[in-house]
Amino acid sequence: MNHWTNGCAAASWCIALSLGSAASFAHAEGNTVKIGVITSLSGPAAESGAQMKAGIDTWLRVHGPNVAGKRIEVIYKDDTGTQPDIAKRLATELVTRDRVDLLAGFVFTPNAMAAAGIADQGKKPMVVMNAAASAITARSPYVTRVSYTIAQSAKPLAEWAYKTGARRVFTVVADYAPGVDAETWFNNTFTALGGKIVGSVRMPIGSVDYGAFVQRIKDEKPDAIHVFLPNGQPMVSFTKAYREKGLDKANIRFLGGEGWGDEDVLKAGGDALVGIYSSGFYSYTRPGAENAKFVEAFGKTVNGKMAPSFLAASSYDGMELIARTLAKTKGDASGPVFMAALKGYSNTSPRGTVAIDPATRDIVQTMYIRRIDKQGTKLVATEIDRFDAVKDPGKEAK
Incomplete structure (x- = not known):
């Protein structure tokens, strides 16, 4: 982004121009769908980040990376904790440099809110896997959530x-x-x-x-x-x-x-x-065959070091939502197409039945x-x- 920065009059205009340029590239380059996951892999919330990553990795290990003729590639970025400025920078880098098709993750609400602005400018789908303030999904029509709200x-x-x-x-x-x-x-x-x-x-x-x-x-x-x-x-x-x-x-x-x-x-x-x-x-x-299978699979992912928390369950479900939506769009991860395909989403999960409210793009659950x-x-x-x-x-x- 340095060549843009040197010639821009305002940083916000630079970011918008860079994001617009990134959005002009073909979505889901080749046979790959890239997911940029921003989570807390170090700092005081590292355990939460580890749960989120393990939930995502469990889904990939159980289901494999191939969906609708595309191969899912996950790129992890560490926000180090409640750091909205870092989250915004990482989201910008993921969209402009790494050319991800989707953003996901987010342990903390301030970080999710900061990244949502980048998702909005770049028209990139964003799947929130934890951050729980109600206002997050109202920040952009490209944001959905699979965790819960307070x-x-x-x-x-x-x-x-x-x-x-x-x-x-x-x-x-x-x-x-x-x-x-x-x-x-x-x-x-x-x-x-x-x-x-x-x-x-x-x-x-x-x-x-x-x-x-x-x-x-x-x-x-x-x-x-x-x-x-x-x-x-x-x-x-x-x-x-x-x-x-x-x-x-x-x-x-x-x-x-x-x-x-x-x-x-x-x-x-x-x-x-x-x-x-x-x-x-x-x-x-919690009881049930669906959760028993998930707990067993998660244990293999982490070599028995921990049991899944609610962050792991929602992150696993987030990957399931992404995969099923991509199957519905035949691999098209572009923002408007992907978000339209979310409407009517419903599925069984380790937590029970989940759905996405088509009016708010937020989770509906027991x-x-x-x-x-x-x-x-x-x-x-x-x-x-x-x-x-x-x-x-x-x-x-x-």
């Missing part, structure tokens, strides 16, 4: 909590965009049903010492607490504080979001997790209410209730 998880959880007797809830979330979304959707849904939010706390995102917060919750004597924290250690630390302060013995139910059924959380939390409830679309312990149980020596996320065909409430409300 609202899609929090709203059913609030409805279930009220249906099963909770009337007074205390909410605790990490103070960043997904946490605020979870708080907003849970609180608004719960109060609209007639419940009362007796307290809300937004904690610094780096917090791992929750003793004082948990004692405050216990003093309020709610029926339940609703918790949204970053995946991994924050979840484990909070759950242990919940036990140590005796909230379980005080019959204060624990309500969490996606991720509480993931292997890393279950192993680290141990018996402290038993009896908590969560809302989400996937856990590797959201499960799970309880962590102990079966022998193993912790499992037992599905005790379900909300079928859930669309993104964030778009339905508009």
Whole structure:
């Protein structure tokens, strides 16, 4: 891009001109469809990126790289974490230099939003495999999503909590965009049903010492607490504080979001997790032949080093969506053709039945209410209730 940069009056004009030039090249050059995957392969979210990559690699290993007479080639790029500037640069390089046909991946919402602008300018399909803010798919008509939205998880959880007797809830979330979304959707849904939010706390995102917060919750004597924290250690630390302060013995139910059924959380939390409830679309312990096959295949991909998380499941499904859409277009990956072919997409998945809403290009799926149980020596996320065909409430409300 240097020769463009030297002669351009504005950087944004340079990018648009370069993207336009890239778009003029024949789509799916030769017999190859290139997918540029932007994910977090290093930094604090490296484990999430590893799950995403392993989900994609599992699909390729199971199904092979050939679709509709084309060979799929995946190019991975590391955004190193929540780095929208890096994600934008990587997306630009993938489109202009590597001449990818599609963009995919994205652990974090800011990165997905930044890359969506590049997808829009280059008219490249973009498949979001995790980032969960409702607004992402509204950023460009070339963006679709196969993971979930925060609202899609929090709203059913609030409805279930009220249906099963909770009337007074205390909410605790990490103070960043997904946490605020979870708080907003849970609180608004719960109060609209007639419940009362007796307290809300937004904690610094780096917090791992929750003793004082948990004692405050216990003093309020709610029926339940609703918790949204970053995946991994924050979840484990909070759950242990919940036990140590005796909230379980005080019959204060624990309500969490996606991720509480993931292997890393279950192993680290141990018996402290038993009896908590969560809302989400996937856990590797869920029943069914489709998931059993996926878990086995994933294990072979990673040599048994880890079980699939919800990121792995959605990334696997993202590859399935790309492949089935390419089969429908006879290998044509150009933006307008590919996105038109997405309409009406529906398929079975390790998580259940999934579809793409033709009006919003967002995922439609079953959201499960799970309880962590102990079966022998193993912790499992037992599905005790379900909300079928859930669309993104964030778009339905508009």
